Amino acid sequence: xxxxxxxxxxxxxxxxxxxxxxxxxxxxxxxxxxxxxxxxxxxxxxxxxxxxxxxxxxxxxxxxxxxxxxxxxxxxxxxxxxxxxxxxxxxxxxxxxxxxxxxxxxxxxxxxxxxxxxxxxxxxxxxxxxxxxxxxxxxxxxxxxxxxxxxxxxxxxxxxxxxxxxxxxxxxxxxxxxxxxxx
Numbered sequence: 362x363x364x365x366x367x368x369x370x371x372x373x374x375x376x377x378x379x380x381x382x383x384x385x386x387x388x389x390x391x392x393x394x395x396x397x398x399x400x401x402x403x404x405x406x407x408x409x410x411x412x413x414x415x416x417x418x419x420x421x422x423x424x425x426x427x428x429x430x431x432x433x434x435x436x437x438x439x440x441x442x443x444x445x446x447x448x449x450x451x452x453x454x455x456x457x458x459x460x461x462x463x464x465x466x467x468x469x470x471x472x473x474x475x476x477x478x479x480x481x482x483x484x485x486x487x488x489x490x491x492x493x494x495x496x497x498x499x500x501x502x503x504x505x506x507x508x509x510x511x512x513x514x515x516x517x518x519x520x521x522x523x524x525x526x527x528x529x530x531x532x533x534x535x536x537x538x539x540x541x542x543x544x
Contacts, residue, residue, distance in 0.1 A: 381425035385418055388434055393418075395507070396442050402502045403446040405491060413449055417441035439507075439517045443499060450495065489539040496520075497532030504529050 400410035
């Protein structure tokens with residue numbers, strides 16, 4: 362039987378008894394990219410997504426000693442990323458409303474992500490997901506992209522499992538209708 366040490370975890374996310382620095386380093390190497398991809402899907406902006414994820418790791422590091430259950434550190438990170446994405450979207454909405462009142466319109470610049478998407482169908486699906494209401498989009502992304510269970514999604518979104526089912530079902534129905542109209 363192998364015993365976990367701070368340098369050699371039994372699992373990627375087994376961080377019980379570790380110092381904050383060692384635990385965050387292990388969680389970062391195991392989950393950073395996935396959390397950034399999750400944030401990109403919610404925010405549609407690579408730089409803001411990276412900032413949101415980094416802020417989540419910093420917050421976890423500050424709270425590490427007060428964390429009741431180290432096994433839930435990844436769930437804490439997911440929830441922090443989700444909440445950070447919501448805040449960033451709210452700030453973006455406020456900024457867009459203020460810009461709309463002004464006389465000058467900012468020029469849109471194509472992102473690197475747009476250039477990388479070569480298949481038209483893939484782009485249509487992403488656009489359809491982006492048009493979903495926030496809660497439906499979150500449920501769809503967490504379920505089908507992050508492959509979380511209903512319980513994990515409910516935890517991350519701060520809602521009941523029934524609400525997760527409802528948001529996901531409505532989101533899938535809206536996606537189906539949107540994609541059928543695009544054909």
